[in-house]
Amino acid sequence: MTDKKYKTLIVWFRRDLRLHDNAALFEAIAQAEMVIPLFVFDPAILERADTGAARVTFLVDALGVLDANLQKAGGRLIIRRGSVPEEILKAVEEFGADGVFHHREYEPMGKARDEAVAKALAERGKVCEAFSGLSLFEPGEILSQARTPYTVFGPYKRQWFDRPAEGPLPAPHAITLPQGTKSDPLPTAAELKFTTTQKFECGGEDAAHEILYEFVKTKIDEYDTERDILGSDGTSRLSRHLHLGTISPRFIIDTVRRAGRESAGRTTFLSELAWHDFYLQILVHFPHVAGGAFRPHYDALEWENDEELFAAWKEGRTGYPIVDAAMRQLNSEAWMHNRGRMIVASFLTKDLLIDWRKGERYFMQQLVDGDLSANNGGWQWAAGTGTDAQPYFRIFNPTSQGEKFDPNGTYVKEWVPELSRVPAKFIHQPWKLSEAEREHLGCSEYPQPVVDHAIQRGRALALYGKVSKS
Numbered sequence: 001m002t003d004k005k006y007k008t009l010i011v012w013f014r015r016d017l018r019l020h021d022n023a024a025l026f027e028a029i030a031q032a033e034m035v036i037p038l039f040v041f042d043p044a045i046l047e048r049a050d051t052g053a054a055r056v057t058f059l060v061d062a063l064g065v066l067d068a069n070l071q072k073a074g075g076r077l078i079i080r081r082g083s084v085p086e087e088i089l090k091a092v093e094e095f096g097a098d099g100v101f102h103h104r105e106y107e108p109m110g111k112a113r114d115e116a117v118a119k120a121l122a123e124r125g126k127v128c129e130a131f132s133g134l135s136l137f138e139p140g141e142i143l144s145q146a147r148t149p150y151t152v153f154g155p156y157k158r159q160w161f162d163r164p165a166e167g168p169l170p171a172p173h174a175i176t177l178p179q180g181t182k183s184d185p186l187p188t189a190a191e192l193k194f195t196t197t198q199k200f201e202c203g204g205e206d207a208a209h210e211i212l213y214e215f216v217k218t219k220i221d222e223y224d225t226e227r228d229i230l231g232s233d234g235t236s237r238l239s240r241h242l243h244l245g246t247i248s249p250r251f252i253i254d255t256v257r258r259a260g261r262e263s264a265g266r267t268t269f270l271s272e273l274a275w276h277d278f279y280l281q282i283l284v285h286f287p288h289v290a291g292g293a294f295r296p297h298y299d300a301l302e303w304e305n306d307e308e309l310f311a312a313w314k315e316g317r318t319g320y321p322i323v324d325a326a327m328r329q330l331n332s333e334a335w336m337h338n339r340g341r342m343i344v345a346s347f348l349t350k351d352l353l354i355d356w357r358k359g360e361r362y363f364m365q366q367l368v369d370g371d372l373s374a375n376n377g378g379w380q381w382a383a384g385t386g387t388d389a390q391p392y393f394r395i396f397n398p399t400s401q402g403e404k405f406d407p408n409g410t411y412v413k414e415w416v417p418e419l420s421r422v423p424a425k426f427i428h429q430p431w432k433l434s435e436a437e438r439e440h441l442g443c444s445e446y447p448q449p450v451v452d453h454a455i456q457r458g459r460a461l462a463l464y465g466k467v468s469k470s
C-alpha cells in the first residue's frame with residue numbers, strides 16, 4: 001500500500017527545464033507513485049514569426065541536458081511533437097495518468113493554451129495543477145497599498161527586496177517511471193527547420209549553475225560599476241537560462257544571498273532581477289502591452305518606417321559605430337549587452353523614427369534570451385511609451401553614449417573591425433576624419449551616418465509632441 005494521492009502524473013515541462021527548484025516536478029513526485037516528464041514541440045509556437053533559431057537551438061540543447069539529468073534520477077524525458085492540447089490528452093490516455101502538473105505561464109498565448117488544456121482535462125475528470133516558478137513572486141503578490149499593480153519600478157523593487165521569499169526546492173533523487181515508457185527522439189534544431197550561424201553558449205541546467213557560481217565568485221561584487229561598460233564582460237549572461245527556466249530566479253537569489261557578505265554589486269544585481277519580475281507583472285496586469293503602447297495615446301505616433309533605414313539598423317551599417325557594434329553583436333552572438341539594447345532601441349525609434357514594435361520583433365527573432373515581457377518592457381522604456389519610461393524628450397545621443405560607455409572604443413573595435421585602427425578620439429564619430437585619414441586608417445568602406453542625429457532629434461520631438469499628453 002502507498003499513501004500517495006495519485007498513481008501516475010504527467011509533469012509537463014515548458015519554460016522550467018530544470019530539476020532544481022521545480023515545484024511541478026517536486027509536487028508530482030511527492031503526490032504520485034509514478035511520474036512522466038513530458039515535453040511537447042508545439043507547431044503553434046515553432047511557427048510563430050518571432051520564434052528565432054537561437055532560442056530553438058538553445059531549447060533543444062537544454063532538453064538534452066534535462067533528459068540526461070532525469071535519467072540519472074531514474075526517469076527520462078518523453079518527447080512528443082504535435083498540437084497542444086491534443087498531445088497532452090493523448091499522453092494522459094496512453095499512460096493512464098490521473099492528470100498533469102506544470103508551471104504557470106503568463107504570456108497571452110501560453111495562458112490561453114493552458115486554459116484550454118485545463119478545461120479539456122477537467123472534462124475528462126483529470127487533475128491539472130499549476131505552480132509558481134517563473135518569477136520570485138507571482139504577478140499580483142506585490143501590490144500597492146491601494147491593492148493595484150505597481151507601474152513604477154522603485155516602490156515595486158522596495159517591496160520585492162523586503163518581502164520574505166521561500167528558498168528553492170531540492171532536486172529529486174528518484175523518479176519512478178512506468179515500465180516501457182516510449183519517447184519520440186529529441187529532434188535537432190535543423191530537423192525543426194531552424195538553423196543559424198550565430199554562436200552562443202548552450203548547456204542547459206548544468207551550464208546555468210556553472211555560470212552562476214563563477215559569476216558569484218568572480219564578478220558580482222564589481223557588477224555595479226562594470227555592468228554598464230560595453231567592452232567589459234561584467235554581467236551574468238544568465239538571461240537565456242532565466243527565459244527557458246534552466247535556472248529559477250529563486251535559486252539564483254538564494255545562491256547570491258548565501259554567498260556571504262553584502263556589496264553594492266550584489267544589491268545592484270538583485271535589483272536587475274527584480275526588473276525581470278516587474279515586467280512580467282506588467283504584462284499580466286496590462287496585457288495590451290503585447291501589441292501596443294502601455295500608454296495607449298502613443299499608438300497614434302506617425303512612424304516613418306523607412307525600410308532602407310530599418311535594413312541598415314538590422315545589419316549594423318548605420319554609420320554610428322556604437323549602434324553598429326551592438327547590432328553586429330546581436331546578429332553574431334544572439335545576445336546584446338543591456339546598454340547596447342537601450343542605445344539601439346532609442347536610435348531606432350528616436351533617430352530613425354521606426355515603430356518600436358518592428359525592433360521588438362527583430363530582437364525576438366535574433367535573441368537567445370528573447371522574452372516577451374522583458375523585451376517589451378525594454379523597448380517601451382526606450383521608446384518612451386512604457387511604464388517607467390524615460391520621458392520622450394530625453395533622447396540618447398549615440399556619440400556621447402559611446403564615449404561614456406565605451407570610452408576607449410574596445411567594444412566598437414571588437415564588433416566593427418573596419419574601425420580597429422581609428423584612434424579613441426574619433427572612434428565614436430569617424431565621420432569627422434578626412435577622406436585621406438579614412439583611407440589611411442583603412443575605414444573608407446565604413447558608411448557615413450545614415451541620418452543626422454541633431455536633425456532627427458528635432459523631428460522626433462515634433463513627432464512625439466503631436467501625441468504626447470505630458
Ligand SMILES: Cc1cc2nc3c(=O)[nH]c(=O)nc-3n(C[C@H](O)[C@H](O)[C@H](O)COP(=O)(O)OP(=O)(O)OC[C@H]3O[C@@H](n4cnc5c(N)ncnc54)[C@H](O)[C@@H]3O)c2cc1C
Pocket residue numbers: 227235236237238239240242243272273274275276277279336337338339341342345363367369370371372374375376377378379382
Ligand atoms: C530594448 C531592450 C530589450 C530587451 N530584451 C530582453 C529580452 O528579450 N530578454 C531578457 O531577458 N532581457 C531583455 N532585456 C533586459 C536586459 O537587457 C537583459 O536581461 C540583459 O542584458 C541580459 O544579460 P545578463 O543576463 O548578462 O544580465 P545581468 O545584467 O546579469 O542581469 C541579471 C538578470 O536580470 C534580468 N534583467 C536585467 N536587466 C533587466 C531588464 N532591464 N529588464 C528585465 N530583466 C532584466 C535578466 O533576467 C538578467 O539575466 C532588454 C532590454 C532592453 C533595453
